[in-house]
Amino acid sequence: MPSGKISMEHGAGGEQMQSLIGDVILRNLTKTSAGKVGLSDLDDGASITVDKSNKFFEKFNISDKIELVMTTDSHVIHPIFFPGGDIGKVSVCGAINDLSVMGARPIALSSAMILPEGFSISDLEKIVQSMNKILEEVDVPIITGDTKTIEGSALDSIIINVSAIGICDEPVCDSGLLPGDKIIFSGFIADHGISILTKREGFDFSSDLESDVAPLWNMIEPILSVKTKDGKKAVTAMKDPTRGGVADSLNEMAQKSNIGIKIYEKLIPIRKSVATSCEIFGLDPLEIANEGKAVIGVRPEYAKQVLEILKKHPYGKDAAIVGEVSNEHPKKVILESEIGSTRYVNVPTGDPIPRVC
Amino acid sequence: MPSGKISMEHGAGGEQMQSLIGDVILRNLTKTSAGKVGLSDLDDGASITVDKSNKFFEKFNISDKIELVMTTDSHVIHPIFFPGGDIGKVSVCGAINDLSVMGARPIALSSAMILPEGFSISDLEKIVQSMNKILEEVDVPIITGDTKTIEGSALDSIIINVSAIGICDEPVCDSGLLPGDKIIFSGFIADHGISILTKREGFDFSSDLESDVAPLWNMIEPILSVKTKDGKKAVTAMKDPTRGGVADSLNEMAQKSNIGIKIYEKLIPIRKSVATSCEIFGLDPLEIANEGKAVIGVRPEYAKQVLEILKKHPYGKDAAIVGEVSNEHPKKVILESEIGSTRYVNVPTGDPIPRVC
Numbered sequence: 001m002p003s004g005k006i007s008m009e010h011g012a013g014g015e016q017m018q019s020l021i022g023d024v025i026l027r028n029l030t031k032t033s034a035g036k037v038g039l040s041d042l043d044d045g046a047s048i049t050v051d052k053s054n055k056f057f058e059k060f061n062i063s064d065k066i067e068l069v070m071t072t073d074s075h076v077i078h079p080i081f082f083p084g085g086d087i088g089k090v091s092v093c094g095a096i097n098d099l100s101v102m103g104a105r106p107i108a109l110s111s112a113m114i115l116p117e118g119f120s121i122s123d124l125e126k127i128v129q130s131m132n133k134i135l136e137e138v139d140v141p142i143i144t145g146d147t148k149t150i151e152g153s154a155l156d157s158i159i160i161n162v163s164a165i166g167i168c169d170e171p172v173c174d175s176g177l178l179p180g181d182k183i184i185f186s187g188f189i190a191d192h193g194i195s196i197l198t199k200r201e202g203f204d205f206s207s208d209l210e211s212d213v214a215p216l217w218n219m220i221e222p223i224l225s226v227k228t229k230d231g232k233k234a235v236t237a238m239k240d241p242t243r244g245g246v247a248d249s250l251n252e253m254a255q256k257s258n259i260g261i262k263i264y265e266k267l268i269p270i271r272k273s274v275a276t277s278c279e280i281f282g283l284d285p286l287e288i289a290n291e292g293k294a295v296i297g298v299r300p301e302y303a304k305q306v307l308e309i310l311k312k313h314p315y316g317k318d319a320a321i322v323g324e325v326s327n328e329h330p331k332k333v334i335l336e337s338e339i340g341s342t343r344y345v346n347v348p349t350g351d352p353i354p355r356v357c
Numbered sequence: 358m359p360s361g362k363i364s365m366e367h368g369a370g371g372e373q374m375q376s377l378i379g380d381v382i383l384r385n386l387t388k389t390s391a392g393k394v395g396l397s398d399l400d401d402g403a404s405i406t407v408d409k410s411n412k413f414f415e416k417f418n419i420s421d422k423i424e425l426v427m428t429t430d431s432h433v434i435h436p437i438f439f440p441g442g443d444i445g446k447v448s449v450c451g452a453i454n455d456l457s458v459m460g461a462r463p464i465a466l467s468s469a470m471i472l473p474e475g476f477s478i479s480d481l482e483k484i485v486q487s488m489n490k491i492l493e494e495v496d497v498p499i500i501t502g503d504t505k506t507i508e509g510s511a512l513d514s515i516i517i518n519v520s521a522i523g524i525c526d527e528p529v530c531d532s533g534l535l536p537g538d539k540i541i542f543s544g545f546i547a548d549h550g551i552s553i554l555t556k557r558e559g560f561d562f563s564s565d566l567e568s569d570v571a572p573l574w575n576m577i578e579p580i581l582s583v584k585t586k587d588g589k590k591a592v593t594a595m596k597d598p599t600r601g602g603v604a605d606s607l608n609e610m611a612q613k614s615n616i617g618i619k620i621y622e623k624l625i626p627i628r629k630s631v632a633t634s635c636e637i638f639g640l641d642p643l644e645i646a647n648e649g650k651a652v653i654g655v656r657p658e659y660a661k662q663v664l665e666i667l668k669k670h671p672y673g674k675d676a677a678i679v680g681e682v683s684n685e686h687p688k689k690v691i692l693e694s695e696i697g698s699t700r701y702v703n704v705p706t707g708d709p710i711p712r713v714c
Contacts (some may be wrong), residue, residue, distance in 0.1 A: 064419065076512075149366075155512050208572055
């Protein structure tokens with residue numbers, strides 16, 4: 001039986017979290033799947049096959065291919081209000097984005113809140129209003145909830161869990177990359193983590209910087225309709241690069257797809273203020289959390305078409321093709337710098353900025 | 358805009374919680390429904406209608422009546438291990454029971470954990486193993502999850518959210534009671550709250566008392582097949598009497614069904630040790646949390662048949678008919694004492710034992 005204590009790195013979205021999940025959680029669970037994507041796939045969510053191959057649907061008469069997608073995330077952000085958003089916006093966007101990168105239309109959300117004694121009720125109302133704006137934008141309801149209170153000495157701030165259900169005909173998986181695919185970032189990276197950090201530390205040199213937190217369904221839906229000649233989706237894989245940043249997402253995609261990814265520094269969309277902040281703090285922007293971005297793999301002949309569609313949406317206007325997929329260096333991610341040198345992009349081992357999501 | 362601070366009573370499952378949910382949460386949400394039961398119904402879960410009446414399913418070809426049911430609960434139990442169970446068992450049973458009392462077969466669960474720095478990894482493993490036992494018993498998987506860590510100074514113990522999806526043809530609602538219905542308690546009341554309290558306070562006069570925490574689907578499934586002559590379910594309403602106990606559940610059922618409920622003290626199944634503990638602590642056992650019980654309304658001519666089915670299952674062996682429904686005193690619950698006097702059973706205003714679920 002594993003021993004030891006939980007450290008902050010266990011929740012950092014990198015290697016230590018993977019080992020905790022594998023050794024302590026997955027190893028002790030015998031029932032982990034109800035469809036094409038299960039718990040052990042460690043994707044942004046998991047799926048439930050709705051047809052007679054699923055014993056729970058045996059007695060129902062369904063002639064179409066339907067896959068439900070389910071996702072869950074608990075949020076412990078500090079501070080709860082920050083430039084560009086708040087914990088309510090992040091929690092609803094997080095659920096919507098997890099479904100979106102799996103190609104699933106969000107159909108219903110749940111919200112479970114834990115409130116410490118003494119928490120401001122008007123702050124709670126602001127948070128709920130902020131959640132509602134996103135529900136309106138994506139046209140999806142919160143249909144069920146839970147509210148718990150806890151002594152103020154036991155918890156320092158509000159915690160929100162949002163779980164969600166979506167629907168698709170076939171989920172998009174992070175393991176779907178194929179050699180030749182182009183890699184797209186849907187916009188500027190690292191805005192969320194850096195805006196939280198500068199707010200938390202009280203710096204104002206990036207005072208115009210805001211979190212990118214945004215719900216991506218309306219941006220992603222149209223690119224799912226781009227089909228190859230044999231009727232498959234041109235988009236082969238997607239990922240929501242929150243904790244661990246694009247570095248973690250790209251490595252997961254490379255490992256699960258058993259291919260190599262090469263990205264080019266000069267093509268990566270990053271704000272000057274974010275790049276400067278990263279230099280000052282000694283942070284790698286590839287490892288910093290985003291809350292309104294997608295990493296997208298797409299068949300090469302459709303990459304420009306997908307890029308153009310993304311760019312038409314406000315959340316995708318700064319999208320860029322940043323690299324490509326090959327059979328070289330399988331399971332590895334390589335970054336070519338502006339001067340042409342290359343290095344591996346490693347899986348983050350710790351969390352450069354804790355409590356960002 | 359509401360002002361003030363959150364107090365422990367806001368999470369107690371009684372009147373103050375209802376007002377917080379109504380004034381701060383529901384009032385600020387415009388999208389709250391995707392099926393027959395929505396957020397504003399404040400039932401044990403909510404439902405999603407899977408047919409062409411739901412725009413999200415418009416393009417799919419589904420000829421049967423299917424209703425998905427979704428539920429969510431976050432758990433902040435102290436202590437996390439107690440006689441008869443632990444926080445892992447409660448979190449999985451809680452989700453399964455919320456679906457079960459809505460008449461829905463659990464098909465998939467999610468689990469989101471927040472771990473304070475320094476939390477014992479072997480305790481975490483015990484918790485996961487305990488969750489797995491229940492998954493095995495009910496034959497339902499955990500398909501997706503989330504793990505966050507937080508500084509030990511910010512949170513005193515593990516928090517687990519479990520959300521779940523179930524399926525039925527028509528949900529059972531807590532608003533379905535009809536005049537004439539019999540009310541059944543599926544077993545001894547108040548075991549969970551009292552076992553947590555005695556463990557927490559270090560008393561040992563109830564050393565053989567254990568929490569009733571158990572997954573109820575296998576007990577409830579067969580009673581859903583009992584049908585009236587016109588093909589309806591004989592079970593008209595069900596509720597999971599956790600926080601606020603049976604007092605809160607009965608009041609909700611009476612208010613939402615717009616009928617009156619009368620229960621008889623002499624018929625209520627309660628352990629002697631629990632009754633004694635309640636006397637010592639000055640607690641009303643009707644207000645104490647249960648984690649493996651159902652309050653069931655059933656058409657009178659089928660009450661004995663339903664009771665016999667319940668009694669065949671280990672979790673229902675102490676089930677009893679405890680009262681009946683009428684048009685008298687609508688929206689109120691009346692208790693007739695052993696000596697024949699009557700009193701209203703009020704909605705609990707506070708939480709006699711916090712952090713039990």
